[in-house]
Amino acid sequence: MPRWLRDTRVIIGLSVLVVVLALALLAPLLVQATPDEQDLLATLLPSAWAKGGEAAHPLGTDSLGRDVLARLLYGTRLALTVAAIAAPGAMILGTIAALLGGYFGGWVDWVIGRAVDVWMSFPPVILSLILMVGLGTGSRNVILAIVLVDWTRFCRVLRAEVLVVVQRDYVTAARLVGFSHARVILREILPAIVPLLVTLLTLEMGIAVVVEAILAFVGLGVKPDEIAWGQMIADGRATIYQAPINLLAPVAAIFVTVAGFNLLGDGLRRSLDLRLVEGRG
Amino acid sequence: MSLLRAEGLCVTAHIGGVKVAALDGLSLALAPGKVLGLVGESGAGKSMLGRAMAQLLPPGFAVSAGTLEFAGQDLVAMAPDKRRALLGRQIGFIPQEPLSALNPVRSIGSQFAEHLRRLGVADWRAAALAALDTVQLPDLLDRFAHQLSGGMCQRVLIAMAFASKPALVVADEPTTALDVTIQARIVALMRDLQIAQNTAVLFITHDLRLAAQVCDEIAVLYAGRVVEHGPADVVLAQPLHPYTKCLLLAAPAMSGPRQALYALPDQMPGLRALAEMTGCRFAPRCPLARDACRKEVPALAGGAHKAACPHIAEIGKIAVSELAPAAVATTGETLVSVRGLGKTFRGRFGRKPTVAVHDVSFSIAAGEFVGVVGESGSGKSTLARLLMGLEHKTTGDIHLAGQDVGRWEAAARRLRLRTAQMVFQDPQSALNPRRRVGAIVTQALEAVGIGLAERRVRAAEILADLGMPQELADRAPSQLSGGQRQRVNIGRALCLVPKLLVADEIVSGLDVSVQAQLLGLLARLRTEHGFALLLISHDLAVVRYLCERVMVMRNGRVVEAGRTDAVFANPQHEYTRELLASVPGPAILR
Structure with a gap:
């Protein structure tokens, strides 16, 4: 078994995420109700175990009489989709920029470095809100906004790592035996930053879930007919005193999912980073 | 009366549940005002003695038997605060890396002041200047370590070590990080101070010749055991133990006819290998070894010049031939x-x-x-x-x-x-840790897009050229010894026969x-x-x-x-x- 699979954090994080993924995929089997079916005669029902609750709606209904559990489970799909596409997207963009800047140095590095500086001087949430205003709502645009905002996270951290690797003699040696620049980058440098890359990717997935929720919360995320945790929070906020579970359920879902990603990322960092591993003997 | 005395000192390491003696029955005595050289290659355990004195052994290492006495007091059993009182006052240390031994964000003066105040010197500035003067340095109390050269830093540290007029100074590879000309000056300086203050010095080094120049006595260490001990000039001129002899013949000389170098096979066994070893630890590499050597541990025997080998009579058999001029047809092109x-x-x-x-x-x-x-x-x-x-x-x-x-x-x-x-x-830096040896030595072929099968064949040829076994082709560089790594490094350059x-x-x-x-x-x-x-x-x-x-x-x-x-x-x-x-x-x- 590889070392990273023996780390407790990795095991807990992975288990949480596997459960979340299973819930998303098996949603139609787990609940009978469809998430967008309104029942205006049964709005704001409490959860099944509370007084007045119905077994058909385990977590009750929202202000339009939609089943909260169904919305929660179907909302998982969107959250995971965004995490699974936006985070790798940001990673690819950021990694390419970091490799080019760190490897070639000089003006290439200067241009990329200044671009990152300018980018990072905007608060990320504000920047993504501005982008969403320009791009319009929809899950595809949410993904695009996250990629365009968060590539800098990857770029800055990875560039520092690339700079360290480039200093090593084996990179020079590879050039001297005739490797082209592209081959040096792909065969000698990229493998060295993969551990960091994987860690950052996992953490970024957690961030993507949060950003997607924020955008949906302010109504600039997905279209109204798509189900998102952020929308559920926005809806639940109005009726927090009548039906607190409408707000708490999506908050808990976001918390658990992001915690899963963060635990996984933290565990991977501890077990893949050679410096940390060697420090512990 | 000896100042520093070790009797049967054992330092044991715990590795994967096994106990290994990193220092095995070390017995030494250092008289006041004398210089004892502790010589050995990396992994011999030569730094362990100094670390045991300061109780700074690496994690998992501990003194398990024997005694270590300084001026009649047991250093191992001593209470920590009592030992601390000795260190820096009675026992001075000169470290290997002068630049990292000085605090980069504090001036030389403030570091001197801290040391001298601890010694109870009232006018530290005058004392510091006097100490710097003994190592031929001007007033650089307001300077920082990065503004000085490596040799100057080492001289500052020597001045500090000798400032308390200690009875004993432990110098652990004090000149390894320095240039040859500076090494010569530092060593001469240390020798002068040592004679002037009548200090005893434990000089730890990997360089047998340097030790012979500096020391009165030499103890040669191999895999945690003293294999030879005697007056410096005698050990160098007439080594008794096969290891000392091989070591001397392995270093190229600066005078006389050019001789071939004695190539000892393999390398010193690591701690893991030592766990399974019985008998003489040098036996697997020894040209004089016989079956009995692998069973019984030879005792250190002899008078003033001792060696731990029963076959010292045959030491003359270890010899090298004169080097024939390189048989290379130089076309003059x-x-x-x-x-x-x-x-x-x-x-x-x-x-x-x-x-x-x-x-x-x-x-x-x-x-x-x-x-x-x-x-x-x-x-x-x-x-x-x-x-x-x-x-x-x-x-x-x-x-x-x-x-x-x-x-x-x-x-x-x-x-x-x-x-x-x-x-x-x-x-370490020149070999990509994520690649296999076979892939590294045939990198030049990969660059021009030659297939895996052909590269494997060439890798086998190169490894044979380097005198390395074929199965190493599938190892990672981290699984090789230092010498093997440097061979792979050479092999990569030879791939296209430049x-x-x-x-x-x-x-x-x-x-x-x-x-x-x-x-x-x-x-x-x-x-x-x-x-x-x-x-x-x-x-x-x-x-x-x-x-x-x-x-x-x-x-x-x-x-x-x-x-x-x-x-x-x-x-x-x-x-x-x-x-x-x-x-x-x-x-x-x-």
Whole structure:
């Protein structure tokens, strides 16, 4: 078994995420109700175990009489989709920029470095809100906004790592035996930053879930007919005193999912980073 | 009455549930005012004694048996605060890395003050200046470590160690990080202070010749056991233990006929291997070993000059032959021709530009071995990087195989690929830890898109050339020993059979026995492949052993060049003379 699979954090994080993924995929089997079916005669029902609750709606209904559990489970799909596409997207963009800047140095590095500086001087949430205003709502645009905002996270951290690797003699040696620049980058440098890359990717997935929720919360995320945790929070906020579970359920879902990603990322960092591993003997 | 006394001292390491003696029954005595050399290659456990004294053993290591006494007091059982009171007052330490031993954010003065106040000196400034004066340093109390050279830092640390007039100073490889000429000065300084204050010194080093120069007595350590102990000059002139003899024959000499180097096989066993070993720990590598050696641990026997070997009568059997002149057909064709080469590094942020190489001209014939010697900062590495196109020259011409390089980047790169390759200094950095040995040595084939099957065949050939077993092809560099790594490093450069190898300090930092293996390998590969070599080294003996011609560099200029034997026998330039005089060892052995 590889070392990273023996780390407790990795095991807990992975288990949480596997459960979340299973819930998303098996949603139609787990609940009978469809998430967008309104029942205006049964709005704001409490959860099944509370007084007045119905077994058909385990977590009750929202202000339009939609089943909260169904919305929660179907909302998982969107959250995971965004995490699974936006985070790798940001990673690819950021990694390419970091490799080019760190490897070639000089003006290439200067241009990329200044671009990152300018980018990072905007608060990320504000920047993504501005982008969403320009791009319009929809899950595809949410993904695009996250990629365009968060590539800098990857770029800055990875560039520092690339700079360290480039200093090593084996990179020079590879050039001297005739490797082209592209081959040096792909065969000698990229493998060295993969551990960091994987860690950052996992953490970024957690961030993507949060950003997607924020955008949906302010109504600039997905279209109204798509189900998102952020929308559920926005809806639940109005009726927090009548039906607190409408707000708490999506908050808990976001918390658990992001915690899963963060635990996984933290565990991977501890077990893949050679410096940390060697420090512990 | 001895000042420091170890009786049957054992330091045990716990490795994976097994107990291994890293120091096994060490018995030594150091009289006041004497210098004892503790000599051994890396892994011999020579630093353990000093660490045991300060109770600074690495995690998992502990003193398990025996006694260690300082002036009649047991250092192991002593209460920590009592030991702390001794350290720095009665026992001084001189560390290996002077730059990292000084705090970079505090001035020399404030570090001195802290030390002297602890000693109870009222006027610390006057005392510090006096201490600096003993090591021939001016007032640099307001300066910081990074503003001083390595040699100056080491002198500051020596001044601090001797400031309390200690009875004992432990010097752990105090000159390893320094240049030869500075090493000579530091060692002389230490010796002067030691005599003036009548201090006892425990001098820990890997360099047998340096130890012989500095010490009254020498104890040779192998895998945690003392194998030979005696007066320094006697041990060096008439070694009794096969290991000492092999070590002496493995180091190239600076005088006399050029002899082949004794190549001890393998390397010192690691702690893991020691766990399963019985009998004499040197037996697996010993040319005199027989079955009995592997069963019984030989005792250290003899009078003033002791050796732990029952076969000392046969020591004469270990010998090396005189080196035949390299049988290489030099066609006289000029391979490299450099004229007026110069490199100036632009000064950044308003600093003055640095002239790294100035007006250097030389040529290398096909098949010729040329050495470049000089201190760090003399520009010898820059010269190598200029040749390999890793730096852009400022002035001058480089011709490789008759063609001008450095004008058209792409064409020069193609030309270099076919003719010149470089071997890097540090195999740790030069070998990609994520690649297998077989892939590393055939990288040049990968670059031109040659398939895996063909590369495997070539990898096998190269490993055979390097004298390495075939199964190592599938190992990662981290699974190899230091010597094997450096071989792989050389093997990669040899893959396309270049006409010129540029080797930058490829044996520095390696143990003498491993160095001998590598130098022998280079000499053998030379007769097989007939390449030329530009060997950059700070070690004059290595250059004398391998190279026909030598260039002496200082401050970016070549101050002297010529046939190696002529230059070393009759140096013309003052600096060459200084370099030659700095080579460690008693005069008879130079």
